[in-house]
Amino acid sequence: MTYDAATDAVSGRFESAAAYPQPTVTIDCDGVPWATVAAVPIAEQPGAFAFSCALGPVAQPTRSSVVAREWNGKPVAAESVMREPLRNALGLLASDVLATDHHPFSALPWITLSGARLTVTGMHLPPEGDPGKLSIAFGPGVAYDLAYGLASPDFREQYWYWPNADQSGLILTIDLAACARGSDPFHFRFVYPAARNLGGGKRPIDVWLPRSFESLMGFPTDSALLRRVQFFSDSASAAITGYNAFETLAALFAKAGIEADSGPRLLDWGCGHGRVTCHFIDRWPAAHICGADIDAENITWCREHLRGSFRVLPLWPPSDFPDASFDAIFGISVLTHLTSDAQEAWLGELARILRPGGVALLTFQADANAAYQSRWRDPDWWSRWRERGFDDEQFDPALEGSISDPTYYRNTTQSSDDFRRKCDPYFELMTIEPAAFGGYQDCAVLRRRTP
Ligand SMILES: C[S@@+](CC[C@H](N)C(=O)[O-])C[C@H]1O[C@@H](n2cnc3c(N)ncnc32)[C@H](O)[C@@H]1O
Secondary structure (H helix, E strand, C coil), rough: CCEEEEEEEEEEECCCCCCCCCCCEEEEEECCCCCCCCEEEECCCCCEEEEEEEECCCCCEEEEEEEEEEEECCCCEEEEECCCCCCCCCCCEEEHHHHHCCCCCCEEEEEEEEEEEEEEEEEEHHHHHHHHEEEECCCCCCCCEEEEEECHHHHHCCCCCCCCHHCCCCEEEEEEEHHHCCCCCEEEECCCCCCCCCCCCCCEEEEEECHHHHCCCCCCCCCHHHCCCCCCCCHHHHHHHHHHHHHCCCCCCCCCCCHHHHCCCEEEEECCCCCCCCHHHCCCCCCCCEEECCHHHHHHHHHCCCCCCCEECCCCCCCCCCCEEEEEECCCCCCCCCCHHHHHHHHHHHHHHHHEEEEEEEEECCHHHHHCCCCCHHHHHHHHHHHHEEEECCCCHHHCCCCCCCCCCCCEECCHHHHEEEEEEEEEEEEEEEECCCCEEEEEEEEEECC
């Protein structure tokens, strides 16, 4: 077994006579099972396997005894290694990033249908750094196969601090023809083990897959309109992520007492090109749906292509909506782009146009986003962020040329405490759903206080 200080990882090779369909190696660190990783067959050497495993976070140089065991528990390698704390190129310690409270990030942007076989491809960080700890749960009667722990070089770069991020790849195959009649192959959960460290043990994350071809229709063909909303977007990923966001919102609204059939007046604040609005329009026919955005070009596209009403908003309130115009409002990834002052101004405005007792679902970026950006952060930035719990210094160029003030649009990170303080004058904070959107945005469920 060899140790690589640059990645704080051990790797090795061994031979085995046992034949298992998905061979693995379990790594014990200082006598405690740490992670189960894939044992990859070595092509030119039948019966031989290779493995590699990043170890857990350390803040100081540390001596550890590491044992690798094959799938039947037999040790195949043992070593005492002198470990170095993992740092990014700017000197930030991985152990500092991992000490924050966040969910393991996931992204499932690709979905294909071949015959009656649905394949979902994406990434999910190993819970607690251990690829052996990810599982998914469907309801009864669903025929599926999950391959997980596959190579994911992009995740390794982005999630430099997360052990075994390079083994985040997943391919989920659902055999629709083999699913029982009445089963639901379009909804599953990522399930995590009890918390030990590294953001495991949180609430399970629900994933919904589009259940009709109609959900995939009618997105902008002009990529500039898509990229202003999500810089990596294409129409297929906008369709899938938008549909999943719709189902997530509908479930949160239902819990908060906002039901489609009661004909609610609903505002999609910061609707972009209607990636999510369009699903409410299709699936909540009794509701009165309005989308509003500061991006006039995307609003024009919505007006030309979607039913519902669409409004251009000024950068700063007031809007021209009368008081108490809506029973419910949602804003996905809108506060996440505003300065502290703009957040305060818009929270007051949303409270004005929401009826007393109405529900707002607003996303914000907290620890998971700080961690996601940590690749570009130095130790000073990190300690400032930990102290202040707010950062809006980074400009986001996505709306350049589309809005009058080029300094308006930011990339904002804030602690739950900061968010709570800003909402408190207007809203009762019912709950925060961690990592509910896009894998890293938390969602606050708020009820408008009665003035
Ligand atoms: C990241 S995009 C998300 C769009 C949409 N909510 C979605 O999930 O597809 C952020 C959107 O918020 C809009 N926006 C930014 N500041 C806004 C404000 N003060 N009021 C309304 N919309 C705003 C932007 O123009 C952009 O369309």
